[in-house]
Amino acid sequence: MVAPATPKSWYLPSKPHKFCPGCGHGIVLKALGETIDELDIQDKTIFGCDIGCSLLAWDFFACDSTQTHHGRTTPVMVGIKRARPELIAIGYMGDGGGYSIGSQHLLNAAVRNEKVTLILVNNTNYGMTGGQMAPTTLPGQKTETSPFGRDPELTGYPTKGPEFISELTPDGAYVARATVSKYKQLRRFLRNALRNQIEGNGFSFVEVLSTCPTNWRTNAQQTWHFLEDEMEQYFTVGELKTPFGKGDK
Amino acid sequence: MQKVIGETKKAFLTGNEAIAWGCLAAEAEIMFGYPITPQNEIMHYWTRLAPKYGKNFLQTEDEISAGFTVCGALQTGLKAFTATAGPGNVLMQEPFGMAEAMRLPFFAIIQQRGGPSSGTVIYSQQEVSLTAHGGNGEGHRIVYSTANHQELYDYTIKGFNTAWKYRFPTFLLGDGYQAKMREPLEMYDPSDRGIEIIKPFPLIGLEGHIGEDREPQHLRNIYSLEEELYDVVLKYDSEYDSIKAELVEFSEMQCEDAEIIIISHGVVSRAAEDAVKALRAQGIKAGCFRPITLRPFPREQLLAVIDKSNAKKMLIAESAMGQLERIVKYEIYGQTLPVETLFMPGVGIIDYDLINKVKSII
Numbered sequence: 001m002v003a004p005a006t007p008k009s010w011y012l013p014s015k016p017h018k019f020c021p022g023c024g025h026g027i028v029l030k031a032l033g034e035t036i037d038e039l040d041i042q043d044k045t046i047f048g049c050d051i052g053c054s055l056l057a058w059d060f061f062a063c064d065s066t067q068t069h070h071g072r073t074t075p076v077m078v079g080i081k082r083a084r085p086e087l088i089a090i091g092y093m094g095d096g097g098g099y100s101i102g103s104q105h106l107l108n109a110a111v112r113n114e115k116v117t118l119i120l121v122n123n124t125n126y127g128m129t130g131g132q133m134a135p136t137t138l139p140g141q142k143t144e145t146s147p148f149g150r151d152p153e154l155t156g157y158p159t160k161g162p163e164f165i166s167e168l169t170p171d172g173a174y175v176a177r178a179t180v181s182k183y184k185q186l187r188r189f190l191r192n193a194l195r196n197q198i199e200g201n202g203f204s205f206v207e208v209l210s211t212c213p214t215n216w217r218t219n220a221q222q223t224w225h226f227l228e229d230e231m232e233q234y235f236t237v238g239e240l241k242t243p244f245g246k247g248d249k
Numbered sequence: 250m251q252k253v254i255g256e257t258k259k260a261f262l263t264g265n266e267a268i269a270w271g272c273l274a275a276e277a278e279i280m281f282g283y284p285i286t287p288q289n290e291i292m293h294y295w296t297r298l299a300p301k302y303g304k305n306f307l308q309t310e311d312e313i314s315a316g317f318t319v320c321g322a323l324q325t326g327l328k329a330f331t332a333t334a335g336p337g338n339v340l341m342q343e344p345f346g347m348a349e350a351m352r353l354p355f356f357a358i359i360q361q362r363g364g365p366s367s368g369t370v371i372y373s374q375q376e377v378s379l380t381a382h383g384g385n386g387e388g389h390r391i392v393y394s395t396a397n398h399q400e401l402y403d404y405t406i407k408g409f410n411t412a413w414k415y416r417f418p419t420f421l422l423g424d425g426y427q428a429k430m431r432e433p434l435e436m437y438d439p440s441d442r443g444i445e446i447i448k449p450f451p452l453i454g455l456e457g458h459i460g461e462d463r464e465p466q467h468l469r470n471i472y473s474l475e476e477e478l479y480d481v482v483l484k485y486d487s488e489y490d491s492i493k494a495e496l497v498e499f500s501e502m503q504c505e506d507a508e509i510i511i512i513s514h515g516v517v518s519r520a521a522e523d524a525v526k527a528l529r530a531q532g533i534k535a536g537c538f539r540p541i542t543l544r545p546f547p548r549e550q551l552l553a554v555i556d557k558s559n560a561k562k563m564l565i566a567e568s569a570m571g572q573l574e575r576i577v578k579y580e581i582y583g584q585t586l587p588v589e590t591l592f593m594p595g596v597g598i599i600d601y602d603l604i605n606k607v608k609s610i611i
Contacts, residue, residue, distance in 0.1 A: 011465060011467075042459055043457070043458055043459055044454070046325070046453055046454055048321075051471070055469075055471055058467060058469045058471070059467040059469075061465065062459050062460060062465045063459065063465055064453035064454055064455065064459075064465055064466045064467075065453070065465065065466070065467045065468065066321075066324055066453055066468040066469075067468065067469040067470060067471060068317065068320075068347065068470075069317070069343060069344075069347055069470075072313065072317045072343070072344070072347075074314075075309065075313070075314040075315075075316075075317035075318045075321065076317045076318070076320055076321035076324075077321060078307075078314075078318050078321065079281065079317065079318030079319060079320060079321025079322040079323075079324075079325075079329065080321040080322065080324065080325050080453075080454070081321075082279065082305065082307055082318065082321075082322060083278075083279060083321065083322035083325045083326075083327035083329065084325045084326075084327065084454050087325065087454045104310050104311060104314075105310065105313075105314055105317075107310075108309070108310035108314070
């Protein structure tokens with residue numbers, strides 16, 4: 001039996017990683033690790049993570065890394081990139097950090113076309129704090145703070161991040177939504193997002209639809225069903241904006 | 250490197266302008282800022298001066314972002330800074346906390362305005378507690394309270410050096426009066442005064458191949474276990490304690506035979522000095538003491554001044570409702586000299602106010 005290859009840019013002393021069984025973060029971080037290897041940017045990458053489940057990645061990579069406050073990864077990465085444009089700044093956050101408490105930073109970094117790459121993992125809830133309603137919680141979805149299901153009359157509809165970011169950004173930006181259920185596509189989108197920063201074209205943003213069986217209280221089959229049949233129905237997967245010419249729906 | 254100030258020269262500037270020049274003289278490289286009165290002109294002058302010297306500026310979406318972009322830039326070894334006031338100081342407590350936790354050489358200029366809330370845009374000394382002890386931590390910070398434009402220039406240069414030497418967040422605490430007034434001062438190149446500018450260095454984005462030449466750097470401010478954090482905070486506290494003696498600064502005037510000692514800080518200390526002169530001329534033995542560092546506080550120095558004086562009382566005067574008084578009482582706990590107070594929150598204090606107060610209590 002051949003063990004699956006480990007990305008060279010992974011930091012082995014912190015493995016096995018600390019995410020829950022069935023969590024999608026491991027898939028996203030594997031795809032990111034392979035992309036960092038492929039583009040040969042390990043030595044100049046600064047990986048920054050938010051508060052929330054994403055903070056468990058603070059020592060995930062054998063790259064220089066920094067961990068920030070809830071929602072504040074975007075400005076920290078902007079500061080890093082503005083200070084040292086030769087570095088590759090990758091911000092890693094959840095849907096609460098990006099779309100709720102840090103939304104003003106995300107929005108304004110997008111408008112300014114900051115040359116950073118942000119990866120936002122959307123699992124439709126606040127995982128680390130115990131499964132509260134997130135900006136991305138689907139209508140009718142039960143969480144700790146919407147125990148009878150999210151009522152859009154009371155709390156609005158789920159945030160469609162890539163859609164609003166693609167409207168806000170000028171040319172040169174790269175905006176996509178991927179899913180952990182389509183690994184090769186996820187890899188391609190991450191490659192494009194990092195390539196976009198390397199080429200200095202503009203802001204790069206990839207939302208990744210992901211799984212949270214712990215807080216969804218789902219088994220493997222139900223988890224995959226929720227991801228593919230519920231989330232991917234509401235949140236359209238594909239490239240929304242790319243300076244590289246061809247869209248990928 | 251291009252010298253910003255050539256020959257030492259006399260200048261007649263607003264305080265905010267003096268600070269912008271001080272930042273250049275201190276070899277600051279980038280400012281992140283958000284508009285709020287009364288610090289705006291620091292940005293205005295910086296944005297005009299910076300391009301001439303290859304420096305950068307970004308106007309962020311708010312003070313939270315300004316603080317965190319500074320945190321990011323500092324980590325990569327760039328001499329970054331910001332300036333704020335009032336509600337902006339409140340918002341910046343979050344990034345100041347991150348700087349405290351990660352020992353980032355964060356230097357910020359605070360130009361106090363009236364509070365609470367939006368208050369006034371003019372003046373106060375009401376941001377003492379917030380600047381010295383704000384955040385959800387232990388206040389491991391260094392705060393210089395300036396009184397005149399020469400000090401604004403001097404302590405801007407010193408503030409950067411202190412931050413980069415000790416790696417505790419460092420603040421120049423001014424106010425709207427100092428920010429907006431015009432005063433004469435002398436601007437100089439730090440090397441002409443024997444001041445060595447401490448060079449910045451990176452914590453991340455280091456040279457070399459990871460795994461071959463060096464290990465990856467993993468910075469954080471969150472810990473899984475209570476004991477991990479406990480060890481970190483104790484270590485920081487012990488380091489902070491060990492540098493207090495070399496950091497504390499104060500000034501004192503005619504306390505030796507004084508029967509009353511006026512304690513004040515910042516721009517109010519100028520009124521105190523004038524009041525002492527006037528009271529002495531009227532035969533009243535007054536003296537004054539001014540902490541320049543509010544944190545760490547010159548505790549031993551104040552106790553020594555009280556001990557050698559003939560003081561029967563001390564008068565604590567400030568443009569706030571006892572923010573300095575609380576620090577003083579805490580610091581000199583056990584000293585039994587009666588304390589009188591003159592609190593004028595958000596309002597200027599002049600020598601006349603102090604003279605009248607002293608006469609009413611002796």
